[in-house]
Amino acid sequence: QQQVKQSPQSLIVQKGGISIINCAYENTAFDYFPWYQQFPGKGPALLIAIRPDVSEKKEGRFTISFNKSAKQFSLHIMDSQPGDSATYFCAAKLDSGYSTLTFGKGTMLLVSP
């Protein structure tokens, strides 16, 4: 019930294409959904986050779409660039007390030139 399921495990997209990474959760008590980006040799860094009271959030080329009824959320990277090649993690957080993040297993994105 605490899991966040992420797919695909890896993704290859051509430069200029759209990268789409999907996540699903079961626990309806999750109340915050961040995405993290990790480049090789670095720790993950917060990319963008959304609360379930909005259906979409956009920051530059990165958009989170949220479907509360389906308990799914996704990251879209528009006009994907080779510099976007990284591992992406979705996560979920309970909005209560000393809550921690539950991470998906990650998606390794390669944007080919």
Place this chain on the structure above:
Amino acid sequence: DVKVTQSSRYLVKRTGEKVFLECVQDMDHENMFWYRQDPGLGLRLIYFSYDVKMKEKGDIPEGYSVSREKKERFSLILESASTNQTSMYLCASSTLQWDYEQYFGPGTRLTVT
């Protein structure tokens, strides 16, 4: 610029050795976390701390312990290292208020032979 530093980037230890992994943050954050990252398994929480001398078990605490004697420092201890503890270890910190935004260190790749 915010910073989380980890004492070593690479570490090689022998089975049965006691191993200390140190993490320091300079952001005056209340929360600190230890994760391990393995291919295909994503980020798994080992322990976290929301205050000095406080610690909470994460999802995989077996074989590990932690120490937080000062606010800025959080140590992960492997009492008797085993080969199945070979992994990348990531430390992170966050404020109490914005606890979904975790700042990660660069990681320590530990090999136990």
